[in-house]
Amino acid sequence: MLKYLINLLFPKLCLGCNSLLLHNETIICSECNHNLPYTKHHFLERNDTTIKFYGIVPIEFSASMLYFHHKGIVQNLIHNLKYKNHQEIGTLLGKRYAKDLEAVNQIKTITEIIPVPLHKKRLEERGYNQVITFCEALSEELKIPLNDSLLYRSRYSKTQTKKDKESRKDVSNALFDINFTEADSNKHFLLIDDVLTSGATLEACAKALLKIPNSKVSIITIAYTLS
Ligand SMILES: [Zn+2]
Structure with missing residues (x-):
């Protein structure tokens, strides 16, 4: 019950596509998993x-x-x-x-x-x-x-920021x-x-x-x- 409430208040999102995770999914949703x-x-x-x-x-x-x-x-x-x-x-x-x-x-x-x-x-x-x-x-x-x-x-x-492309x-x-x-x-x-x-x-x-x-x-x- 508590787990259900926590999920309701703080829904877990897929870390691949941001969609709502189902109760049987963790980290990534089935669709991302498949793709x-x-x-x-x-x-x-x-x-x-x-x-x-x-x-x-x-x-x-x-x-x-x-x-x-x-x-x-x-x-x-x-x-x-x-x-x-x-x-x-x-x-x-x-x-x-x-x-x-x-x-x-x-x-x-x-x-x-x-x-x-x-x-x-x-x-x-x-x-x-x-x-x-x-x-x-x-x-x-x-x-x-x-x-x-x-x-x-x-x-x-310093040059290796996330936006800079890594170059030799x-x-x-x-x-x-x-x-x-x-x-x-x-x-x-x-x-x-x-x-x-x-x-x-x-x-x-x-x-x-x-x-x-x-x-x-x-x-x-x-x-x-x-x-
Ligand atoms: Zn996903």
């Missing part, structure tokens, strides 16, 4: 995501989970995840994607999950790294440890570095970011990780921007 634009990248050795890095930095396996369309469901989900503290979106998507990734051979050799770090200052402003719940869900489901202290952002990039020039100002010991050698890292646009951030992160002796890098992003 989520899955890329199916993990079935393809050569996909939109791998092409971004081809000839630029050696990546073992890369895939994005969803296609990001302007004003689409995924744009709303990412916005709610990134700016509205709806971290449960990351958990939901991570759990779901883990089921697809379980079948991928390269994923079986991953030793650590590495979230693309925010700069300390940005982390303090936002209070959380928007990819962390996605990473935690993958870590839990795939039984791969998460390491958020190895890679760090060494410079704050911007990212050259945001350098990434690693904090590693010999024990971090011979590992296969799974680097994770929210949205893949130019690929410059992930390229810089991958290059930093590849400085570790005998390391390998794979990449997963929640969304891929068609631009």
Whole structure:
């Protein structure tokens, strides 16, 4: 009864389309669920995501989970995840994607999950790294440890606001570095970011990780921007 009243007074809205959620729906409505634009990248050795890095930095396996369309469901989900503290979106998507990734051979050799770090200052402003719940869900489901202290952002990039399109020039100002010991050698890292646009951030992160002796890098992003 109390739950019914709370729902009546504070109706829950779908984080993909803002429509009213039914009592049996959580986070996203059935229609959004049905219309989520899955890329199916993990079935393809050569996909939109791998092409971004081809000839630029050696990546073992890369895939994005969803296609990001302007004003689409995924744009709303990412916005709610990134700016509205709806971290449960990351958990939901991570759990779901883990089921697809379980079948991928390269994923079986991953030793650590590495979230693309925010700069300390940005982390303090936002209070959380928007990819962390996605990473935690993958870590839990795939039984791969998460390491958020190895890679760090060494410079704050003011140019990367939500309206600015990420460009390679911007990212050259945001350098990434690693904090590693010999024990971090011979590992296969799974680097994770929210949205893949130019690929410059992930390229810089991958290059930093590849400085570790005998390391390998794979990449997963929640969304891929068609631009
Ligand atoms: Zn919806």
